[in-house]
Amino acid sequence: MPSHLHFTSMTMGEISQAQALPLIGIMGGTFDPIHFGHLRMAQELAEALNLTEVRFIPSATPPHRDQPMTSAQQRADMVALAIADNPLFKLDTRELEREGYSYTIDTLQSLNEELQGQARLCLLMGMDAFAGITSWHRWEALLQFAHIVVATRPGATLPVSHTALDAWSQQHAIASAQLLRRQTENGILKQEITALDISATKIREHFAEGKTPRYLLPGNVLEYINQQTLYHQS
Numbered sequence: 001m002p003s004h005l006h007f008t009s010m011t012m013g014e015i016s017q018a019q020a021l022p023l024i025g026i027m028g029g030t031f032d033p034i035h036f037g038h039l040r041m042a043q044e045l046a047e048a049l050n051l052t053e054v055r056f057i058p059s060a061t062p063p064h065r066d067q068p069m070t071s072a073q074q075r076a077d078m079v080a081l082a083i084a085d086n087p088l089f090k091l092d093t094r095e096l097e098r099e100g101y102s103y104t105i106d107t108l109q110s111l112n113e114e115l116q117g118q119a120r121l122c123l124l125m126g127m128d129a130f131a132g133i134t135s136w137h138r139w140e141a142l143l144q145f146a147h148i149v150v151a152t153r154p155g156a157t158l159p160v161s162h163t164a165l166d167a168w169s170q171q172h173a174i175a176s177a178q179l180l181r182r183q184t185e186n187g188i189l190k191q192e193i194t195a196l197d198i199s200a201t202k203i204r205e206h207f208a209e210g211k212t213p214r215y216l217l218p219g220n221v222l223e224y225i226n227q228q229t230l231y232h233q234s
């Protein structure tokens with residue numbers, strides 16, 4: 001089995017072996033801070049896709065956005081606290097240990113090399129992240145390394161019509177979660193989840209306005225934020 005997962009030119013035996021492989025969800029993000037929107041999405045997708053594990057991978061230097069307000073270590077600490085009681089969820093700090101920009105494609109490639117063909121990857125993301133994917137480094141090559149699973153809210157569509165993205169999504173569309181395993185080529189699945197209108201931006205705004213973000217994120221994460229006086233609390 002190759003060290004990464006290209007499912008072309010395989011024999012029938014290799015195809016059925018690929019279909020029996022466990023699926024691992026990859027949940028990247030800044031997590032500044034992690035909140036119930038992230039956790040609920042990971043939980044619902046894990047159940048819908050029958051994932052054996054979801055890896056939370058905080059990004060060190062995100063190429064596409066403002067730099068985080070907290071250190072890499074603090075964001076990793078918050079993720080560790082948030083997922084501590086869920087045996088399915090794991091923290092993976094490889095992007096924090098790497099120099100320079102965190103490119104998702106490099107992360108997926110290194111994970112595949114480590115897994116040595118013993119599992120397939122599903123890159124999990126919200127529709128907002130997917131809408132911006134064409135600005136990611138080597139975005140069209142992402143499918144060489146993982147399925148892409150886009151968590152959608154009921155009735156949600158791409159916010160703006162984007163020809164390249166629309167064409168790519170249609171060309172690689174996977175119709176149902178069951179087909180993720182059966183299909184030997186990686187593809188793009190849209191999966192409905194419960195809409196939770198929570199964002200890290202809103203949580204940071206709550207702090208800035210002197211309001212509490214209680215009940216938008218786990219209590220132990222909020223305790224950590226207060227102990228460390230993060231997000232401009234005085």
Ligand code: ATP
Nearest residue numbers: 028029030031037041125126129196198199200201
């Ligand atoms: P910020 O507000 O700082 O941009 P965020 O809350 O969107 O942060 P990120 O760490 O940027 O969180 O997002 C990581 C991933 O989680 C992305 O794929 C994003 O689409 C997804 N995500 C964030 N919030 C939600 C939510 N409420 N429901 C579903 N997915 C979410």
